[in-house]
Amino acid sequence: MTTAKDVPSALMRQTLLDRELVKPVERPVVRVLPWLTVVSIGGRAIIDRGRDVLLPVVDELRALLPEHRMLVLTGAGVRARHVLGVGLDLGLPTGVLASLASVESEQNGHLVAALLAAEGVSYLPHGGTAHQLAVHLAASRAVVSNAFPPYGLHEFPPAVGKIPVHRSDAGAFLLADAYGAQRLVYVKDRDLGTATIGAAELRDRGDSPVDALVLDLMANAKHVREIHVVNGRDRGALSDAVNGKPAGTVIAA
């Protein structure tokens, strides 16, 4: 029998699957960017609606720049639906559909970044968002990135059918939690009124304004224990939510 060349560590020679053995290395998780505000802009809800709806949201973001350091994420809209339709018809698998749909939210990011470029805001691809966000936000008040997570070919097989499960809402949530962001605001075309609702309750009701997967992910989140959902067509709602004033709906874990 050969022997392995080990690096000594508390997890050495473990499968990392024994729940008891993994415990000793656990510590409270730090907030990597505790001052970060994440704003996720709906593709279909906001961006696809064009200038009448998108420009006022962009104006609000612009006005928030002096007071907040923001990661603005963009979702995918009607073009993603189209490419999913073509891809499905061609018999392509979920992992390919995920890559294709992600291109659309990325393009929406480029549109929004161009509208804010004069303020020093640029589009940052996934790699930069995961590894150089701090320096970009030291140079600028905000950056724009793709809300879709980089699951691509490694997307999970869905429980039913072939629509990729990790989309914009889930991507924004996972990233905000990994960074330990102060606040996560989803800009949609509806909210459930100014109220706080529990994620579990909302799941049972079945009318969640965010993707139901987010409600599930909230259970394991280390930092983002509540999310804000505002109607982007209500002027000022986004600004109020980012400023911590009552606006839209708060979903609590």
Add this chain to the structure above:
Amino acid sequence: MTATRESLETLLMERALSDPELAAATDTVPDRPILPDVIVVKVGGQSLMDRGREAVYPVVDELVEVKRTHRLLIGTGGGTRARHAYSLAAELGLPTGVLSGIGAAVSGQNAQMLGYLMARHGVPVVGGEAFSALALYLGESGAAIFSGMPPYDMWQRVPADGVIPPYRTDAGCYLVAETYGCRRMIFIKDEDGLYTANPKTDPSATLIPEITVDELTALDLPDLVVERPLLELMRHARHVREIQIVNGLRPGLVRRAVEGEHVGTIIRSGS
């Protein structure tokens, strides 16, 4: 019944993407597997690579031999350096996303090393964008190597307890097999298969030659030879509905598993 193209498109345009009717309509569209004759093998990190030449050279020889008759996608695991990095990062209070990115570098190193060993046989290492040229590499050399860690990075799912990334190289290799609609998924480890407990630490552990995901979930074993979330992925898979775990330290088993023989533990999505 197959949903008509029109009704599927209407649902796609009008419903939320999480809509159950839409999901059901997409379920009936016929699949077209991308690389249906390819076999994905995963070379373990801790179980093989970390053992050095004694363990790795024979496996490399076997893979080179097998690629004459079968097309192989070879994924790599992490191993002891990943465990060191996870342990250090967890102790520093860093989040799962950071651990996921660091872990990916380790399976990347293993892919690189395996690539140098197999270079003389024309086997390339592919990653990222090069995945789109996979068919060419497989056609030219019969095999290609990739880093097993999925690219979830800061978007890795967070486990219920602790911060260790739940979806690591077992899940990463498996998902490549599933997305490409490959014929088989074989995990090369340093045990004969799945045991009732960790055979390295528990002498009473017995081998389970064959089991379904449901049966395995019901057993709720404290330790497992493959990553636990892999079982949930298998449950919903459309293409790769079984995996086999074989002992790479025993000569000849890799070839036999590639050829479809039952030489280790087979885990099936359903009965």
